[in-house]
Amino acid sequence: MREIAFDLHSQIAPSGVLIYRALPSEVGTQLEVLSNTDHPVGLQLDRVLPPENTIGHLVVDLDRELVIDDTLVHPLVKDTGAVTVMGIMAYVGVPCRFRGRPFGGISAVATHRRSWSHEEVQAVRDSARALERLAIERHGGL
Numbered sequence: 243m244r245e246i247a248f249d250l251h252s253q254i255a256p257s258g259v260l261i262y263r264a265l266p267s268e269v270g271t272q273l274e275v276l277s278n279t280d281h282p283v284g285l286q287l288d289r290v291l292p293p294e295n296t297i298g299h300l301v302v303d304l305d306r307e308l309v310i311d312d313t314l315v316h317p318l319v320k321d322t323g324a325v326t327v328m329g330i331m332a333y334v335g336v337p338c339r340f341r342g343r344p345f346g347g348i349s350a351v352a353t354h355r356r357s358w359s360h361e362e363v364q365a366v367r368d369s370a371r372a373l374e375r376l377a378i379e380r381h382g383g384l
Contacts, residue, residue, distance in 0.1 A: 243277045243376065246348070250369045251279045254362040256334075256350040258282020261373065263346040264302040265290065271299040273346070282351050283328045295323035301335040301347045308335045309363055312355045332356035334363055336370035340377050348373060 247259040260282050262273040270293035278287060293299040297319055301308055310316045310333040313325045324330045332352035337344040348370050350362070 243373070246369050246372050246376075247277045247279050250348070250350065250365060253365045254350060256282075256332075256356075257284070257353040258351050259369075260287075260298065260349045260351065261346070262291075262298050262349070264299070264344065269293065271302050273298050273302075276346070283330060283353060285328065292323075295328050297322075297324045297330060297333050298335050298347050298349050301337050301349070302344045305337055305339075305344045307337065307363075307367070308333065309358055310334075311357050314355070329353050332358065334358050334366045336366050338370050338373045338377065340374065340381070345377065346373075 243261055247261050251259045259279045260275060261277040263276055265272040265274050272293060273291045273296050275287055275289055300318060313319050313331050313333060319325055330351045331354050333349060335347055335349040337347045348366060350366050
């Protein structure tokens with residue numbers, strides 16, 4: 243899994259890459275950090291991130307990819323801790339699914355505004371599919 247994160251990082255050079263598993267809770271979908279490229283946002287990350295400081299929870303909850311070039315103006319995230327606390331200024335997130343349901347995802351984050359190219363977004367999608375294949379291998383396709 244770590245290899246997938248670092249491979250994606252080397253392909254598209256974001257500030258960081260984060261692979262996570264969704265943990266439903268009373269406060270919303272928390273994200274358990276499974277792997278990341280060191281300090282993706284310049285901060286030491288906790289093992290479990292609360293929804294108010296993430297964008298990935300939206301990827302899981304909405305079960306769709308999100309591509310955001312400028313978080314400061316995006317209506318879903320502009321006033322969240324993901325922007326104000328974590329400093330995420332641009333974001334690409336793609337859900338990972340097992341048996342058709344999202345179990346987590348992969349995110350590329352930037353600490354500056356950034357226009358993501360089609361090729362960069364596709365690289366994140368490809369990495370998400372690699373994670374899905376890994377989940378199937380580990381769990382026997384059950």
